[in-house]
Every structure is written in C-alpha cells, then in structure tokens.
Amino acid sequence: MRKTKTEKMVVLSLLAGMAFILLKLDFFILPTFPWMKLDFSDIPILIGTLIYGPISGIIIAFIRSLLNYVMSGADLGSLIGNTTGFVASVLFLLPIHFFMKKKNNIKGLVTGTFVSTLLLTGFMAVANYFVILPIYLFVLKLNFEMPMSEMIIFGVIPFNLIKGVFVSLIFGVTYKKIIPILEKRMQINSKASLK
Numbered sequence: 516m517r518k519t520k521t522e523k524m525v526v527l528s529l530l531a532g533m534a535f536i537l538l539k540l541d542f543f544i545l546p547t548f549p550w551m552k553l554d555f556s557d558i559p560i561l562i563g564t565l566i567y568g569p570i571s572g573i574i575i576a577f578i579r580s581l582l583n584y585v586m587s588g589a590d591l592g593s594l595i596g597n598t599t600g601f602v603a604s605v606l607f608l609l610p611i612h613f614f615m616k617k618k619n620n621i622k623g624l625v626t627g628t629f630v631s632t633l634l635l636t637g638f639m640a641v642a643n644y645f646v647i648l649p650i651y652l653f654v655l656k657l658n659f660e661m662p663m664s665e666m667i668i669f670g671v672i673p674f675n676l677i678k679g680v681f682v683s684l685i686f687g688v689t690y691k692k693i694i695p696i697l698e699k700r701m702q703i704n705s706k707a708s709l710k
Contacts, residue, residue, distance in 0.1 A: 531579055541554035545674055547669070572605075572612070602638075614630065632676065643663075644664070
C-alpha cells in the first residue's frame, strides 16, 4: 500500500512538472489578441485524471497553476490568470472523465472532449464578460481597444474552441500511446484504457 501511494505521488509530481513546463511553452494563435496564448499543459492533467481520477487531475492542475503563479511574480494579474487557468482545466477534465468512465473507448473520448470544449468555451465567454475582463479593466486599469462584447465574440470564443480542439486531438494520440506504458511500468490499474 505504501509503495502504491509513493508511486502515485511520484507520478503526480512528474505530471505536474510536465504541465508546468508545457504551460511555459505557450504561443499566441490570434494576432489581435496576443495575451490569449495556447498551451498543452492540460494533457498531463488529463492523463493523471484518467489514471487516478478527477481529484488527482485537479491536484495536478492546482500545482501547475501555483508554480506558475509563484514563478510569474505572484502579482494580481498573475493571480487572476492562473486562477482562471485552473478553473478552465477543471472544467475541461470533468466531462472527459465522466464520459470515459461511462464508455472507456474512442466514442467516450470523442464525446468527452467535445462536451469539454463546449463547456470550456461557454464558461470562458461568460466569465470573461462578467468577471475576468472587468477586473482587468477596473482593477488593473488596462485599456482594451475594442468593446468587451467584440472581444468575447472575436477573441475568447474562437480561442477556446481552437484550444479545445487542439488539446483534444493531441491528448487522444498521447493517451493511447502513453497510458499502456505507464500501466505496465508503474503497475497502475487504469479503468479508462482505450481499446
């Protein structure tokens, strides 16, 4: 039992480290919105979720965001950004876990990632309009060049749809190849293996 717990802690730590590194390798995809950067840090989070369950995925996401917050200067802007990123990761992993647990095959994965992408996009659109962008505007005194509604329509929604699709595609390939290796070497009994 102790060995299993130790192995779990090691794997979660490695996945959190990978997520942090991938977060730092971000890049922008919409020239008009250079602060909206795409990264693939959700992939290790999703792998951890499907190996150990959603709580472990949430822990990995929290460690990643906490590390990035501390390493980014621990200011208010970083707090807002990393909190938003943490919530977005949790929203993205939950539907995938639910549908993969219900149907542990390609169909479950596709359904889960599809629902996750829609949930992520909808949440980020609402959260940015009512909470995130107003905080940046009124608390941090940032000045955007277009109305918030246009930023949501032409920035937030397209960005999160693109992010959801790319993360889902790369995760599908990565998960199918890596999970069997992890299960064999670490003797982890995953209940969500692709067939």
